Amino acid sequence: GAGVSQSPSNKVTEKGKDVELRCDPISGHTALYWYRQRLGQGLEFLIYFQGNSAPDKSGLPSDRFSAERTGESVSTLTIQRTQQEDSAVYLCASSFDYGQEVYNEQFFGPGTRLTVL
Amino acid sequence: AQTVTQSQPEMSVQEAETVTLSCTYDTSENNYYLFWYKQPPSRQMILVIRQEAYKQQNATENRFSVNFQKAAKSFSLKISDSQLGDTAMYFCAFMKHVGNEKLTFGTGTRLTIIP
Numbered sequence A: 001g002a003g004v005s006q007s008p009s010n011k012v013t014e015k016g017k018d019v020e021l022r023c024d025p026i027s028g029h030t031a032l033y034w035y036r037q038r039l040g041q042g043l044e045f046l047i048y049f050q051g052n053s054a055p056d057k058s059g060l061p062s063d064r065f066s067a068e069r070t071g072e073s074v075s076t077l078t079i080q081r082t083q084q085e086d087s088a089v090y091l092c093a094s095s096f097d098y099g100q101e102v103y104n105e106q107f108f109g110p111g112t113r114l115t116v117l
Numbered sequence B: 001a002q003t004v005t006q007s008q009p010e011m012s013v014q015e016a017e018t019v020t021l022s023c024t025y026d027t028s029e030n031n032y033y034l035f036w037y038k039q040p041p042s043r044q045m046i047l048v049i050r051q052e053a054y055k056q057q058n059a060t061e062n063r064f065s066v067n068f069q070k071a072a073k074s075f076s077l078k079i080s081d082s083q084l085g086d087t088a089m090y091f092c093a094f095m096k097h098v099g100n101e102k103l104t105f106g107t108g109t110r111l112t113i114i115p
Helices: none
Strands: A005-007 A010-013 A019-024 A031-037 A043-050 A065-069 A075-079 A088-095 A112-116 B003-005 B010-014 B019-021 B024-026 B032-039 B046-052 B064-069 B074-079 B088-096 B109-114
Touching: A005 A088, A010 A019, A019 A088, A019 A112, A031 A075, A043 A065, A043 A075, A075 A088, B003 B088, B010 B019, B019 B109, B024 B074, B032 B064, B046 B064, B046 B074, B074 B088
Parallel strands: A010 A112, B010 B109
Antiparallel strands: A005 A019, A019 A075, A031 A043, A031 A088, A065 A075, A088 A112, B003 B024, B019 B074, B032 B046, B032 B088, B064 B074, B088 B109
16 A cells, blocks of 8 residues: 655755645554654654644744644645755654554655755 | 664675664663664665563564663664665664654664675
């Protein structure tokens, strides 16, 4: 079956512009995560959606960052007034929910490389 | 908060040899998962191996095995009979033992297999 998909693959924007990054999770996966990977760094958690629960926004670095998810499908990460330090690869992952006591593997998309000039 | 440390930014090894990547972590949790992920140039994160902290037996997946030392908070990855396709970034990651939880990653080790 199809994996997690993300679009666009690459995005180049000018400082101060807004950008939207899209994630299509695996069908049936109720959990969705956004991570950021700066050059030469590991992945940093940004935000987590689980079903209809309030999202965990604890990783968002500033109020310029926001994300939405429509039900258990597509999610959009929006960065307003982009800055050069926002340049990174943004990765999305999704997982099924087998329950609290069970391991739920996260499956990653290929990421969107954002370059802010 | 959890932290994951990978102290080897780059490593290289001859094809068919064995290589060990190091990882240490810090947590106050007693039950958790540890992972090694592979990220080739395609950027796709691929799960290599998973270890559950309550299991004493080290996880093994074909040529990949771990040395999990819970008391020392150490979690190294051994790749045996290394292949050219093993060339990639390798990330160590931590996750609390709950149903769905964020991953905390180290900064990665760039592994190059030399033909």
